[in-house]
Amino acid sequence: MRDAEATKERILETAMKEFSSYGIAGARVDRIAKQAKCNKNLIYIYFENKETLFTTVLQKHLTRVYEEITFTPEDLPGFAAKVFDWAMAHPDILRLMEWNKLENKTESFTERAAAQDKKIKMIKNAQNVDLKKTTFTPEFLLSAIMTLATAWAGINPFAMSLDSDDQKKLSQTRTAIVEAIKLMTQGTE
Amino acid sequence: MRDAEATKERILETAMKEFSSYGIAGARVDRIAKQAKCNKNLIYIYFENKETLFTTVLQKHLTRVYEEITFTPEDLPGFAAKVFDWAMAHPDILRLMEWNKLENKTESFTERAAAQDKKIKMIKNAQNVDLKKTTFTPEFLLSAIMTLATAWAGINPFAMSLDSDDQKKLSQTRTAIVEAIKLMTQGTE
DNA sequence: TATTTATAACTAACCGGATAGTTAGTTATT
DNA sequence: AATAACTAACTATCCGGTTAGTTATAAATA
Missing domain, CATH: 1.10.10.60 (Homeodomain-like)
Known part of the structure; x- marks a missing residue:
């Protein structure tokens, strides 16, 4: 065999x-x-x-991620929730990315930066359509979303890691993240 | 000699x-x-x-941190700003903490958890005094603050690292963080 | 169909440089 | 003279990477 x-x-x-x-x-x-x-x-x-x-290994899992999480610039809180769920389900991939960040041999900068740039432009467009003016730049928003959504998955040296079996705490945190991003995207006119 | x-x-x-x-x-x-x-x-x-x-090495720098950044539960946005400034000034300590988190030999859990608990209780007290009711639990708030404030210092695999010489971008990001934490601590009654 | 042949899949044993940690001894200082 | 500060050289093991060879499989040949 x-x-x-x-x-x-x-x-x-x-x-x-x-x-x-x-x-x-x-x-x-x-x-x-x-x-x-x-x-x-x-x-x-x-x-x-x-x-x-x-x-x-990293590449394999990263491409999977881009297939599993679709970016929705018109619903950033929802996107944050999806990222949170994904992060809590795949802490090992998060760790892989963190190792790669710390041990920065042969950076795969280009593609990552490109993907991020694309998302930022999509946020800008969505903001124009809705005529929403938040205090925050798209760059800041995107980083804030990704950071908050992944904070409880075990790679953050400050945030306490969440138990991925504790459904109650899990959904509490998810709604809190959604709420936070809502506040940041609502705009204050 | x-x-x-x-x-x-x-x-x-x-x-x-x-x-x-x-x-x-x-x-x-x-x-x-x-x-x-x-x-x-x-x-x-x-x-x-x-x-x-x-x-x-880690211990040495961590104790220094606790001396340099005082926790102000009644002014969380200001605290976030202080953490941000500190993080941008000491990315190497951040990296040290991240390495320690990933390579979790002999966790120094206890003391860290204790320090965090103390802060959480302080936030609870401050909230009672001001009669402020935010949607967020003190636990969530603290993690969010620490995470956001340190996101641009180079250890986050998602957020773009900020150039620590670019004073303009630096202060822009700082005010954005302060604004975000303000939104989250204002309360929505 | 049986037998050879080519090659793809796999293995055991090895190599040399790197590396954490040690030893035994030397030099400075009080 | 005693001891604290320091050094050169060594050791044993680990570890990434290689070599030279064996076994299974499937196509080609008779």
Whole structure:
């Protein structure tokens, strides 16, 4: 039963766990191989080296994110809620992104910045349509939304991490976030 | 010119830089020794091992923080502004905290949680005095404040890091944060 | 259909440099 | 003379990456 595609997937799966818990520097290729039940050399055949393996894992999950969360500039509170739900469901991806931020080898700046720019322009357009004037720039709003929505998912050194099983607390926090973003997008004329 | 105290300080200084840029796993003791212009063994004499050196560095800077930023429950927007200024002035300490959060060896949970609890109670008291009823719980407010205030200091994977020399953008963002917290603490009766 | 052949999938063992931590000894200071 | 401050050299282990070779699989050939 030899299946290259399956072993590749198994490697990516366990690499995800390893990198998410230990980061790039802390991750151990031997440990990944052992847990994925494959020979270490396969990792180097399928993915050039530790670094590339990491970026592959990150890239894979990031593209998934963009498919799962659609951006709705006309409903920013709702968007915040979606991001919050996603963040609480996938703290490991958040950690991956944080490791990548701290260990900034080969920045994948360009695409991320482009995606952000696009969102900012969409907010600007939506603001023009609704003739809403908030005190806040689209740049600030977007950062505030993303930051607040992901604050309770375990990567924030200040915010207490929420238990992802505590449905009650979870929905309380979600509505609080929605409320906060509502306040910030309502405009004060 | 032999001065143990001075070399200890030199070690802590360079260790700060090393840990802040590479984290615990990525930091290299040899590199610290070289940069601190001291023999590697001294590091092990003065600070047990790499781990202890890290926690010593972190602890040192954290106590400094608590001295520099006073908590003002009756003026939360002002507190947010102070935190923002501090965060933009000390991104390296932020990074240190983030590394510590991700590489959660020997959590220093207790004291941090206690300090947070104290602040939360102070907010509750202040709210009672002013008879202000915001939609938000003190827990949520505190996390929101800390998160927003530190979002632009370079550890947030979503928010664009601000250039700490761009005074104009800096003060713009500061007032935006203050405005946001004002909205959240004003109450809607 | 049976047999060879090519190659894809996989493995065990190894390598060398890096790295945390140690030892045994030297130099300065009081 | 005693001890505090410091050093050079060493060690054992870890770890990313490689090599050289084996096994399964499927196509080609007879």
